[in-house]
Amino acid sequence: MNPKFILYFAWYYGFYIILRGPSYLVASLSLPLTLLFMVTIFTHGTLIAYAIAGGPIAIVAANSINGAADAAFFRIQIRIQDLFVATRITSQDYMFALSLSYLVFSLPGIALYAVLGAYFKVFMLSSALQIIAVLVLLTLTISNLSFIIAGLLKHIRNVWGITAILSIIMTVLPPTFYPYTFLPQGVIYILSISPVTPAAVLIQGIVGLEPFQVSMIFILLIETVILTFLGRKFIRWRE
Amino acid sequence: MIEIQEVTKRYDRHTYALKGITASLRERVTTVIGRNGAGKTTLIRILSTQLFPTKGTATIEGLDILKETKKVREIISSIPQESQLIGILSPLEQMQLYLMARGFTASQAKEESKHALDELELYDYRNAPSDTLSGGMKRKVFVAMALAAKAPVIFLDEPTTGLDPLSRIEVWSAIKRLSSKIILTTHYMEEAQELSNEVVVIDQGNIITHGAIGNLLSSFGGKMRAEKMDGEEYDIKIANVAIKYIEKERVDEFIAKGYDIKRINLDDIFLSKGVMLES
Numbered sequence: 084m085n086p087k088f089i090l091y092f093a094w095y096y097g098f099y100i101i102l103r104g105p106s107y108l109v110a111s112l113s114l115p116l117t118l119l120f121m122v123t124i125f126t127h128g129t130l131i132a133y134a135i136a137g138g139p140i141a142i143v144a145a146n147s148i149n150g151a152a153d154a155a156f157f158r159i160q161i162r163i164q165d166l167f168v169a170t171r172i173t174s175q176d177y178m179f180a181l182s183l184s185y186l187v188f189s190l191p192g193i194a195l196y197a198v199l200g201a202y203f204k205v206f207m208l209s210s211a212l213q214i215i216a217v218l219v220l221l222t223l224t225i226s227n228l229s230f231i232i233a234g235l236l237k238h239i240r241n242v243w244g245i246t247a248i249l250s251i252i253m254t255v256l257p258p259t260f261y262p263y264t265f266l267p268q269g270v271i272y273i274l275s276i277s278p279v280t281p282a283a284v285l286i287q288g289i290v291g292l293e294p295f296q297v298s299m300i301f302i303l304l305i306e307t308v309i310l311t312f313l314g315r316k317f318i319r320w321r322e
Numbered sequence: 323m324i325e326i327q328e329v330t331k332r333y334d335r336h337t338y339a340l341k342g343i344t345a346s347l348r349e350r351v352t353t354v355i356g357r358n359g360a361g362k363t364t365l366i367r368i369l370s371t372q373l374f375p376t377k378g379t380a381t382i383e384g385l386d387i388l389k390e391t392k393k394v395r396e397i398i399s400s401i402p403q404e405s406q407l408i409g410i411l412s413p414l415e416q417m418q419l420y421l422m423a424r425g426f427t428a429s430q431a432k433e434e435s436k437h438a439l440d441e442l443e444l445y446d447y448r449n450a451p452s453d454t455l456s457g458g459m460k461r462k463v464f465v466a467m468a469l470a471a472k473a474p475v476i477f478l479d480e481p482t483t484g485l486d487p488l489s490r491i492e493v494w495s496a497i498k499r500l501s502s503k504i505i506l507t508t509h510y511m512e513e514a515q516e517l518s519n520e521v522v523v524i525d526q527g528n529i530i531t532h533g534a535i536g537n538l539l540s541s542f543g544g545k546m547r548a549e550k551m552d553g554e555e556y557d558i559k560i561a562n563v564a565i566k567y568i569e570k571e572r573v574d575e576f577i578a579k580g581y582d583i584k585r586i587n588l589d590d591i592f593l594s595k596g597v598m599l600e601s
Contacts, residue, residue, distance in 0.1 A: 095415050096410075
């Protein structure tokens with residue numbers, strides 16, 4: 084592991100995009116904020132707590148899945164991955180650095196939702212660590228999914244379309260913005276094929292909106308392990 | 323020294339990028355030349371541990387690229403042909419990341435990056451987002467990365483493609499000052515002659531000739547090249563240009579026939595082997 088490289092890469096690539104390309108930040112916030120607005124209007128505010136609790140999940144998931152476009156772009160188009168292959172860093176360093184940069188890029192959105200959550204008394208300081216742990220796991224899991232997608236692509240042209248579709252499916256279909264109890268338990272398990280589902284169920288449990296489901300911890304952990312393993316296989320570090 | 327042993331790269335059943343090439347690259351600067359698709363980049367990527375060979379292997383300073391990959395990566399710096407900068411980051415930031423990946427501390431990486439950028443006249447642009455730089459400047463940033471890395475072995479895949487003549491001279495000058503072993507690919511014959519001690523000529527996945535430039539040129543036995551559009555006497559005809567290799571004593575005779583007379587250079591090694599370079 085090369086932690087200094089990972090931290091510098093994450094900071095440079097995560098933070099400087101916010102500073103030098105703020106439109107990307109606004110774009111990443113537009114879907115969760117729009118859904119927050121719609122849920123609030125259509126439910127007359129009764130489900131606003133769910134939309135606020137799901138906001139950080141949607142932001143982290145969308146930014147991480149969009150990472151597939153970065154990973155494919157770096158490997159196929161601008162060959163930055165090749166540049167790093169012939170150095171001392173490993174594929175894990177590179178993947179971890181990219182994943183962490185998505186988390187850094189998500190920080191302003193998470194901070195915005197933290198403020199909203201505090202104002203509407205959805206998030207308590209006591210549950211902050213648990214929420215952060217879920218968001219970190221979700222970043223790792225979805226980033227690795229994005230490395231798998233990027234590794235499967237031979238051409239860059241389809242990647243933006245694929246990530247846009249996946250981003251919507253993975254953030255809107257799971258119980259991110261509505262109570263997971265609206266769904267039969269069997270459907271929750273089916274939707275758990277997307278790591279966003281266990282993350283959303285866990286967050287709703289952590290903030291006390293719905294019963295806490297311990298099984299979702301295991302599902303999220305298992306998905307993290309499997310996708311991390313597959314991500315390493317598909318990154319095509321040395322082709 | 324780099325020893326290449328029977329290296330083959332096959333992409334599918336019928337497509338071979340390299341067909342079992344073997345060579346010893348002993349000189350400090352070696353240039354690999356060949357047409358587009360000849361296999362130059364594939365060879366560089368295999369030697370740089372970016373690509374697995376289908377068969378065969380190679381050693382770099384005694385280290386096997388397949389069995390001792392980690393150690394090989396510690397002593398090499400490789401700049402891919404098609405690499406582009408991340409537009410949103412500055413040259414200094416990207417060089418710093420690259421050097422940190424090569425094991426430099428953050429402060430060392432910053433200092434070495436500034437020095438190399440200064441050497442290539444890019445210091446004033448060190449903090450500008452890379453997408454504001456010209457194509458030539460971007461290419462020079464990659465050369466600066468290789469210079470700053472101070473690796474014992476450097477691979478440069480077409481380092482001067484797209485550079486203006488002045489920038490090419492700056493890059494050549496920087497490369498000449500290095501003490502590392504350098505393997506570079508190029509389309510430009512003058513670049514190979516200017517920088518390298520030996521050349522490897524690749525065509526369709528095979529090495530068609532390899533050796534010190536002086537030895538390769540002396541194989542022409544002091545002949546000159548006579549060429550004429552639609553000339554009737556020729557050894558090689560490319561499009562409508564007739565090329566004839568003649569003894570010095572026949573120069574006047576061919577001038578009288580309307581031929582232009584030129585000194586033998588690396589182009590002629592290509593031409594005489596039946597390979598025509600696009601540039």
